[in-house]
Amino acid sequence: MSREAKPFRPKGEMQIAEVANGIIDPVLARRAGISTALLGSWDEIAGQEFADCSRPEKIAWPRRDASDDAGGYQAGTLTIACEGARALFLTHAQGELIARINAFFGFPAVRQIRIIQKPVSQSVKHRRPPKPLRGEEARRLEGMMEGIESEALKKAVTRLGTAVLQKKMR
Known part of the structure; x- marks a missing residue:
């Protein structure tokens, strides 16, 4: 009897984010042209x-x-939702x-930005920073x-290490 070889799958844990991104990314790409990586990194990209x-x-x-001789790739237009009067400042910083x-x-990827004014809901609530570590952990x-x-x-x-080490101490 011949047994079919199963593909190698490493044992261990998978992060829920990996599974979710694998499901959500194709939908976002099709419907909005963006990826979860852009959404997840937006705070760093947009700045404080x-x-x-x-x-x-x-x-x-x-x-x-089809008759376009240039062919190839063309950069797109990114639509950004922005709250209130800060949209004006975002317009000045768009370059x-x-x-x-x-x-x-x-x-x-982006050649221009289109800004629309509307409320931006923040689903992640900002928490207090963790207390500094002491002793051996510090x-x-x-x-x-x-x-x-x-x-x-x-x-x-430091922020990441403090959060991780404090959770281990609990």
Whole structure:
């Protein structure tokens, strides 16, 4: 008897985000032209000034004409929802925002931004920062950060490490 070989699947845990992104990404790509990666990284892309008052809605890609000699890829228009008067400030900063978005994608994905004014609901509630670590856990975290030169990266690792190590202590 011959047995068919089953594909190798590593044992272990899968993050729910991986499963959800695998399901949601194709739907978002088809309906809105965006990915969960863009939505998840929006706070870093938009920066502190616009992260809390804006969110990407969709990317409209230009239709290709069969007689178009240029062929190939054309950058799209990103629609961003923004609250109130801050939309005016976002309009003035759109050149920098386009550069950040294209850097995130790694290619010129967006050529222009369309801003619509509407409420932006924030589903994630901001929590208080965790209390600083003490004793052995604090020394352990400090040891992990040796060699990190970037202050921004150090702050991010400190926040993450503090949250993780505090949960282990509970």
